[in-house]
Amino acid sequence: MIEFLGDFVMDYNFNLEHPFFFTNNDYSTDTSIKYQVSLPFNWHEVMNNDEWVYQYPIGKFVERQGWKIHISSEYNSSHELLQDVAKICHEMRIPFKHLSTEDKFIMRNGKLVSRGFSGKFITCYPNQNELESVLQRLESALKQYNGPYILSDKRWDEAPIYLRYGVFRPSRDDEKKVAIDELIVGDEVVKDERLPVFKIPKGIVPPDFLNKWLDKKDKKQGDFPFIIDNAIRFSNSGGIYNAKLKEDGKKIILKEARPYTGLGFDGTYSSERLASECKALKILNEWSETPKIYWYGKIWEHTFLGIEHMKGVPLNRWVTNNFPLYEVVDKTKDYLLRVSKIVEKLIDLTNKFHSENVYHQDLHLGNILVKDEDEISIIDWEQAVFSNDEKVVHKVAAPGFRAWRETLPSEIDWYGIRQIAHYLYMPLVTTSDLTYNYVSQTRIEGKKLFESLDYTREHIDYVESLLSYLDSKCPQIENISRKKVLKPMHEIRTIESEQDIQDFIIKLLRGFTLTYGQWRKEFQSRFFPVHYYGLNFNQGIAFSDLAILWSYQQLAKKVKNFKFDDYYEIRTQVINEAVNNFKKSSFSGLFDGKIGTIWLIYELGEIDRAVELFTTHFIEIFENSQNKNLYSGQAGILLVGLYFLSKGEIDNKLGEEILIRLREYTLNYIENPETFCKVGASDVQSNDPYENFGGLLYGHAGVAWLFGEAYKLTGESIYKNGLELAVDKELVAYKVDSNNSLQYSQGHRLLPYLATGSAGLLLLINRNKEILSSKYLKYLTSLERATDVVFCVLPGLFNGFCGLEVANNIYSDIDDNFSGQKKLIEQLYRYLCVIEEGFVIAGDNGLKITTDIASGFAGVAIGLVSIMDNKLTILPQI
Structure with a gap:
């Protein structure tokens, strides 16, 4: 589930177990062994969630906060330890909770779990007058057990018993109302912080017997060398x-x-x-x-x-630095020669360590370092095994590098080397976890790419021979998993006519229909599968069912004599569901909330319903919005307001209210633009919508889009001034790379994308080139250079190839846009999977099928429609 961690910072809780789709964490059933203890007659047991089991004595008063006793355990003796703790708690009437199953125990003690929560197996909640005696009994009973050190606590003595001060339970009606993560200390409210370090909250006075314990240092032995x-x-x-x-x-x-x-x-x-x-x-x-x-x-x-300390950069970064992303800068044509040498060395090294009966078991791009002269080293051998006698399950693997079946350790290593080699040829392997033998498709695309870049036949053929050799080292399997319905594309497809485009659209729509059918057989929480960013969002443009259905409608209209079949019935259901859940949403924005839902209902043809919703809720939506950007904030809300105003759909009073709020917004922006969006490069490297603060959807470019549309509607110079100021502020975050392309600077990377980067800014300037001063038009060439790529890792509209091609091909003066459609479709074949007679898209990151606008089918659909119609269809325009 989504939890607020601050101002619009999300914690995405999702599950990867479904073969095709991202799901919420409640999808899978935990079948592991349960932890169970008896329940005395005057006690009660409850499971508030699937992780913890609580037991408490009926009728006993429990203090709201105090010294929690946490107990950790080693896995093999965890059941016995629980029985010993439960016996003491029952006898002393001390409430406690314990993890519910062995799988939950493993996850709580896993490598990647939060260090502030890890290790906690049992929690006891004694009142302060019981604390000393229960600690003494537990210490006596648990001395023979082992367990991990709980970093948020301090160890009591020798047994795996730890203490920290914190909240026990929610406030009762007769107590001061504070949040479950807040402590009451005197008259103050203090945050109950769960940090990976022991800390006593300010103002808490420990009982006398704890002071000696607090002064005692943990035993440490040996000098630190x-x-x-x-x-x-x-x-x-x-x-x-x-x-x-x-x-x-x-x-x-x-x-x-x-x-x-x-x-x-x-x-x-x-x-x-x-x-x-x-x-x-x-x-x-x-x-x-x-x-x-x-x-x-x-x-x-x-x-x-x-x-x-081995020198070099990880192989994935070497690929980023050297793969020919731009045709114009690939002058030396030596990339494949260098790849050949790296792959040869990897093959030689693998044979050598196998001859010593060492099997790495976790070979992927991050564990290969490349230094000067393309010399390589292999690191991170912690998964290594030393026998090749029995088949094993591939336990630990990076995305795209997991062997598909139980196999020999040597074959797991060869599978890793094979995937690395294919990645070097065409850097798309993640979908290998979704579609068996997906690299046979990327191999075709790699050859096509390097032929188009005029690489020598000798270099291409030699890399092809290395790939064939490595393919032979990984025996073909009979795929009997549910994923067998997804197949790689084994033919080169070109677009030569309008009919070819029609055929592609029909296959894309067919794949979407099959995806919808599969999803609805298993899930009723929403109509269509989305990226994990959107699992808990079903309003607005980015991830909602409404937006997905709208994009389907827009694309289907481009097919001659298309039969909509059940579309209208599904449309009615989706709209009704969106309206029924409208008030439940706490998000207001164009892409994540209510105002986006209203606009989509209008675009789907339910004009009266949309106008009623807008008229009733506009002021409330605007005032409740805490953000200023286009994606989730007031810029998007005002943009929809201007759109409805331009359509003549609202009365004069509300129209005047919109214009008043627009002017106030503009004046405030002109006075303090840095309070609306971050000015300058971002330190955070992420595609998460709530960790991005630049570009068309999240930054000053989106504010500029609003001002441009406002100027078109009103002709008032204040909006032109705001437009140019916003473009200036957006440009502060952009840098020129070695290709003389202008890209958005985020962390250690430069971004050319539609949502965050060059493509979005290019669209903005082209859309407003009749308004903007000539000095801004000089940036068009360097922005076009950034978006004119021969390869992109992701396929999607927001952060991938589709968005780049949209930016390259709309708001242009060219009447014939066939070439733009052709390039988009032909490049998309790299990412598509075949299902029956249709195509599906493994959305951004390649792990699962997604259909949303941000990452998957809907974004590709509406991107193609945008090129056909020569406008950015996802944004309201005057």
């Missing part, structure tokens, strides 16, 4: 650090494994995997392509491995 320079990253299992050996100052990578953490579903802990890495590197110690070991051992309870 390293100097840590900085942390590379942290996980629940421990840290990875840049460090130096004290003895000689040698720079090392230091890996840490906390005991009983990083539990995998195979029952292994991070310390065991670190031992496997150490063993593998000792065997391969003579190689220059693997790290040397400089230190291994235990300090206090933690295991450390100090290894050589």
